[in-house]
Amino acid sequence: MAGRNLAYDLLPGLSKTVSIPIICVGNITSGGTGKTPMVAFLARHFQSRGLRVAVLSRGYGRKNKQAQVIVTAASATKALTPDEIGDEALMLRQQLPEVTLVLDADRVRGATAIVENDLADIILMDDGFQHRKLRRDFNLIIIDSQRLFGNHQALPAGPLRESISSLKRADAVIFNKFDQRHPDFYTQAAAILNHIAPHRLFCAGYRYKNFTQLSGIQEKTLDEMKKCGPFCAVAGLANNDYFFTQLKTSGLKLAESVPFKDHHVYTRKNLIKLKELCQGRPLVTTAKDADKLRLQAAAADENFMRNIWIANIEVEMDNEGKFLELLQ
Template identity: 35%
Template sequence: MSSLSNVMLSPLSALYRAVTQARLAAYNRGLLPITKLAAPVISIGNLTTGGTGKTPLVEWVCRMLARKQRRVCILTRGYGRLNPASRVLVSDGSTVLTNAVEAGDEPFLLAQNLKGLAAVISDPNRIAAGEWALNNLDVEVFVLDDGFQHLALARDLNILTIDATNPWGGGKLLPAGRLREPRSGLSRADCVVVTRADQSDELVSLEAEIQRLIGSRRVFTSEMIVKGISRMNSERLEELVSLPQPAAAFCAVGNPESFFELLRRGGVDPVFARTFPDHHQYTQAEVDSLIRESREGGAQSIITTAKDAVKLQQSEFELPCYVLNIEISINEENRIIQMVDAAGAS
């Protein structure tokens, strides 16, 4: 961001800070109501906007709860969907009931990956959605996606994710930076999961700063692991090394460099790369342009993220299109499993 932009946006960031702190104070003093659902709530959220690796952690937590035979429901806003004010039952826990356009890309991806394990509801009113789920889906535990700033809903475990590659969003509050609230907000977290820890050279100092802000509570580190690649609209996994090369790559995610870094570490150095804004909805014309530029660069194939793939299932590709499938790996995972199990049973 240019110096001129910083000067112009700084007053807006100051106003944003004042509103954020006033809102937090109102909840702390009981001036704004906090609702407790009749089932445990595990919240997973960010201090910054997008791209922290939160979605793989949401999936991981749901899988841990499902191992204990808990009936799980994800409550999410569903960014980037067609009608953001509506309620969409993305999955009832056994069947995926809609598409990525109506659900939002991340909720639809979670519904696909957790079919048979967790229900998913996209609704900006997470309290009303939770009450509906209790009455209609026989839910035993909720996972609140992107819930750190959703102070109106009480939670039994408050997990905060911090991306090691960009932990503080440029150090400024919105709109000058990517911080949703000051760093002091970490004090509300029951634990912190540092994502992409293997991609940072400043991990030791970052952990020390986080620990200073949250005191004796736990700080976990994690990394994204490549499970394999699959052809578009196929569930069969192959090794990343089997990707036809030279290859091109594209994505519309919050942290595109992390995607490209995973490819490079796996031996794939894209001859052409393109990024789009997070949650971007692709047109066939854009896909055709991607293919044309990829071919001009000598690519024999093209690869994207699983989050992007759910929006491209009806698109036509004149090059073989592959999907990178990842999962989160957490150090000392037994300790966070204990926290999740305890909260889910509370």
Template identity: 30%
Template sequence: MAIDRYPAFWDRNGVSAAMLSPLEWVFRRAVARRRARADAVAQWIDAPVVVVGNASVGGTGKTPLVLWLVEAAMALGFRPGIVLRGHRSSARGVVPVTADSDPTMVGDEAVLLARRTFRPVVIGADRVAAGRMLLETAAVDLVISDDGLQHYPLGRDVEIAVVDADRGHGNGRCLPAGPLREPLDRLNEVDLVLGNGRRMTEDGGMFEIVPGSLQALASSGGVGEPPAPGQAVHAVAGIGHPERFFATLSAMGFVIHAHPLGDHHHFRPEDLRFDDGAPVIVTEKDAVKCRALAPVNSWYLPVEARPDEATARRLKDLLELAQARSKNREAGS
């Protein structure tokens, strides 16, 4: 179910949510059947698998966390690879992704991951086939799935669920009456629930999304100094939760003119051109699609996930736990 915007009624139990209760009931029944068959349909690949997902739709900060996990895994001696759906891609089947891949073909997140990690990335609706391609074509001994908590055919050794601490679980209802892809009790089954912005539970973890320095977006040359705090800028975001991006820029001191677009928006030149000469700032995920379209004085904001010390230790422990569980499976088969 593709969602481009997060409806306001998902944050409260009002009339709109109540009217959609019958459809929510049908959705819950379908989820329950899929969950009951999860063990039967699970297919294991010849490497430990860590899934980073969420129970709700919309952006929660999964991709920055995947970037952090890839770096942490490499520091521990792993050779990680990444699989993901490749949302809004036009490619068929399973497709390897490089830093030079066309984001309209393979999806913006996939190209971003390939550029930032320099590790093998494969997209595909069939995450099992994507994982097997990783293992067949690259030196990979750990597979990290960006999203896929509800993709039960991919057997997983560790599950990490990410929750946007600002929005929480909305009204706590399932699609289409609320934002949940699965009932909240699904989170009781994962190995770790992480709050993006604050700790969600006493035994959960937390991380923050930390902005870096503005980077030039335009490929046409003539780029000068990046905009300074206090300056008015056009903030353009085609992501799942653009308000977080706008709030980040405001906290950095910019006076923003906000331009929210649908998640995975297909950019056109007019999306980035304004008649007042003010600088344009986009997200790093959008930047992979905008470079050829961007006017002079356009910038993107890279970000990174920063777990607190206790959460960082737990995440590293989970990477090693995934390896141990995978070895135990192999020994028992």
């Protein structure tokens, strides 16, 4: 990795350039740092300015064997599934139906398709900080403030995809899932990063936008949900503990929490066990898990499906205005 990065540093012409701006939302660690919610946040921002947005992603977890999948507002004439485009891409599709999705492990090929077909005015690359074959105009790095860099070791001994020194390529760094109750943490982490290179540092977290029934019938605010507990919760994320903790710190009473591995594909057996565990209590899950649960819940028990609620989050940033100015 170090040798490859050196080659790109010394020979910038190795990277392919396209004719529209590219913002890369990436990280240097494995596991979920919160890239996809940040992509959604940025997409809404650029849409509000009248720009057509395309999200370029590998489409992790999809079983579709096509090298490239393009989903536009006009082309999506049927319901898509996680097997076709992956759980995170499907989540973006449902939250942002006007955004074009291009799924391609070859980011250069994907970006070229966007430009040649005039699909967007700006590209948001979901992950791909290490994919240096494609030149980008802005590198935004997301760091999970709950985990930082783990043991500072590279994969597989630790969580690092590449060395911490690679952060010198970043144009801005966001400490995500930041806990304002521990401000000293920010000071310590900022000192580490500024030792590598001066960065524009920001903090972000999540707030609950609303809770929607998996069946799509009802919607509740956080205050309304607090009156409905106790709850059970289930998630298949890279950091399930954060999801469960946030529910509790937001005032929801959790009776049980069930963690699965990241990108877990739910089975009918899973749903039967979850129903038994809940014993009539509402079940809260994430937007990323929702469609995978829906596929099984509808077949297993429609009544149980009406008792499953999706916790819909949105990004909440400190100094949001200053951050967005960087992207002008």
